[in-house]
Amino acid sequence: MKCVADGVPTPVLTWIKPDGNDLKKVTATENVVNVAMKEDKDFGLYTCKAENIVGGAFKRTVEVKQISKLVS
Numbered sequence: 001m002k003c004v005a006d007g008v009p010t011p012v013l014t015w016i017k018p019d020g021n022d023l024k025k026v027t028a029t030e031n032v033v034n035v036a037m038k039e040d041k042d043f044g045l046y047t048c049k050a051e052n053i054v055g056g057a058f059k060r061t062v063e064v065k066q067i068s069k070l071v072s
Helices: none
Strands: 002-004 012-016 022-027 030-032 044-051 057-064
Touching: 012 030, 022 030
Parallel strands: none
Antiparallel strands: 002 030, 012 022, 012 044, 044 057
16 A cells, blocks of 8 residues: 655655554655555554644545455
């Protein structure tokens, strides 16, 4: 997943996992994460938050859904 934002000063971009914990935080204009979907808890809403000391902040959320085979 990729999050892109721009600002002066350069923003801090943080990916947040569905459980609310930080996944990856960088001071940059781009933050890319690769997430292995191994357990049920790995699926859900991932949020990218961009903020800097000027105060502007934004969030975008991506929902990663689990697809399972129907058993008949």
